[in-house]
Amino acid sequence: MSRKASDNVEYTLRSLSNLMGEKKRRKQEEGAGERSLIAPAESCSSLNSQGPPEGASASAGDLERAARRQFQQDVTPAFVYVVSAFSALGGFLFGYDTGVVSGAMLLLKREMQLSALWQELLVSSTVGAAALSALAGGVLNGALGRRACILLASLFFIAGAVLLAAARGKESLLGGRVVVGLGIGIASMTVPVYIAEAAPPHLRGRLVTINTLFITGGQFFAAVVDGAFSYLPRNGWRYMFGLSAVPAILQFFGFLFLPESPRWLIQKGQTQKARRVLSQIRGNQNIDEEYDSIKNSIDEEEKEAGGGGPVIYRMLVYPPTRRALLLGCGLQMFQQLAGINTVMYYSATILQMSGVNDDSLAIWLAAVTAFTNFSFTLVGVWLVEKLGRRKLTLGSLTGTTMALIVLALGFLLSAQVSPPVTFTPSDPSAQNSTCTKYSYCNGCMLDPNCGFCYKLNGSNVVESSCIPVDAETTERSAWGRCKNESTSKSEGSFWAYNYCPTSYAWTTLAGLILYLVFFAPGMGPMPWTVNSEIYPLWARSTGNACSSGVNWVFNVLISLTFLHTAQYLTYYGAFFLYAGFAAVGLVFIYGCLPETKGKKLEEIESLFENRLCTCGASDSDEGRYIEYIRVKGSNYHLSDNDASDVE
């Protein structure tokens, strides 16, 4: 029996019970209803496709059809969407605050004369703080609950926005960036968990993926805001940072009225409240079954993994959670190792390297890149419940690996046709410069102290030289023809910092777009989505804290080392390296990622009972499925094979 069929049977029964009332439902469970739940494959599929199973009365068939219709209309009350949208504002702020800094930095470095070290500090302090607070978020989530953590994160976002917008010097800017980072870390680990715990199984993947849609939406919005305020000569950065207070305030007030996660409430023994919340988010559906299922699995979990010691220790000594943790951290690590933030944070630079030599055009093209990331995440939202997590992630990473190879080849080709240095100016300071040692543009471009000054004769590069870059800005050379814009223009000279004029630029651009088209629907959202579902309740906060921490740590590592990696390995070397990481990730995911689509959170633990890296093989498809049935208040674990035994 396909799992889809079993889901439908389950929902049909649930809806039937709504239609017939509680009393009739009990009768139904004792009779035909109970039997159809544990019925073997054929009867379930016939129930779904052709109407009533053999021997059932016509009126039961009518009822069933009515129930199915009702289920389709009512199964997802709008409230779940409201809850998800307010939580996903945390994702929006995560994307906005990590994205907005690149444009703000362009203005800040001029206005506050920021050194390279201070620029790096302002960018990476946020990501570093996010790594720490994501780890701490595990303890906070367990102790205070999901709702309190989301409220706390929005307070950090508000405080950070105010501090940044009102900053008087670089020290207060640094303080603001750290506070914002604390918010990002807590939100990044709490929001997916909260949404997963509130969502019904058949929509869980889609709703959690919407959080990543909000992340990439935030990044896109930040890119547009950066573009718009970049024309403001003074204080543009204050608006860029300050604007994030608006969604943060909205989220804070929204969450004052939104409920705590029912699963967390049950775990804390607040069962009455949990029932109320569950009824609220499930609308007119009967919640007994779901409530019992959560309650039983919590009781089970406590028995199974009830040994003493900190949660992380218990997770590591208990094989299913150890495997889930390895998978969760591995997914997050490979997401970052595939180089997404090199592409996101340096897209303007990469675009310049592919030949766009106008600064504001590069900023707007970076917004186009962010838009590609956002719109293809939307494709992921649509695909996640159709293809499932496993196929989507594997397909996405395969395409990403290929796109990285295209990007690398683009850089390789550009390097091979890199124009030679044909003109050595006689400025006296040229004698002390290391830039004179390069005989091709490629070497010159990779040295952060030098740039390439050239003229064009038709499409041919002529009179080209490698000259030191100005100490204040990378937009001009320290001396010579490219020292100031007006002389450059009158003489027809161009200044290329960080790129070489080549006719293969389009390959790089194509690689960049291809990269996002493949990465965004799968590798972008799935690590967050899968992590929100693979841990049992007792380990969920800690598991998500660890894996989010891993995501942020690798985010810092990859984005901070990109320019150095490119210097040592060249650009094409760096992208071949990321392609290598992605290929290893592909093998890991192929072996280790089971399909979790449509399963109840309480069922997913059993996917990790096998040795790690066999789970993908055994549960990749619809072939094997696990069904829980409710017999006298307990959940029994039933496989296809032993279904007949029960009957």
Ligand SMILES: O[C@H]1[C@H](O)[C@@H](O)[C@H](O)[C@@H](O)[C@H]1O
């Ligand atoms: O899932 C998100 C998304 O893909 C973002 O674009 C990226 O910047 C983040 O690092 C990642 O975690």
